[in-house]
Amino acid sequence: xxxxxxxxxxxxxxxxxxxxxxxxxxxxxxxxxxxxxxxxxxxxxxxxxxxxxxxxxxxxxxxxxxxxxxxxxxxxxxxxxxxxxxxxxxxxxxxxxxxxxxxxxxxxxxxxxxxxxxxxxxxxxxxxxxxxxxxxxxxxxxxxxxxxxxxxxxxxxxxxxxxxxxxxxxxxx
Numbered sequence: 001x002x003x004x005x006x007x008x009x010x011x012x013x014x015x016x017x018x019x020x021x022x023x024x025x026x027x028x029x030x031x032x033x034x035x036x037x038x039x040x041x042x043x044x045x046x047x048x049x050x051x052x053x054x055x056x057x058x059x060x061x062x063x064x065x066x067x068x069x070x071x072x073x074x075x076x077x078x079x080x081x082x083x084x085x086x087x088x089x090x091x092x093x094x095x096x097x098x099x100x101x102x103x104x105x106x107x108x109x110x111x112x113x114x115x116x117x118x119x120x121x122x123x124x125x126x127x128x129x130x131x132x133x134x135x136x137x138x139x140x141x142x143x144x145x146x147x148x149x150x151x152x153x154x155x156x157x158x159x160x161x162x163x164x165x166x167x168x169x170x171x172x173x
Contacts, residue, residue, distance in 0.1 A: 075102065
């Protein structure tokens, strides 16, 4: 096969891809998925740098639990609804209303079960979700620790790797 026929074949295939509505709309979806994945990795890299390991692990577990509960309460109807609605024709509004009603009722049931059965056993959850930080002066220490990258007092909210200790004259060090 010559180079000229190969170029013609590639141009023809490219035109087919560009002119096909399915592949044309698939590209933004692929870009969306890729960018969401990259932003998620970047988010957790920043979180791992700024916060201590326990805080990152706790928040990661909370996000995973919320995502799992959200997936369960959707009853997989987000996958079946696009199939059911076009077939329903004049009954589409009724089907959509029933699906939303069923998902909402089930989500409220799962929320109630979570609130009464699981939440009382998560004593550390309020600690993980609070914005309270302990200052070095409240612990009675005479020297304070500051994070070199962000210059904030050392607390559970900052997990910077390079700590500088500033000594006060009263510490005797």
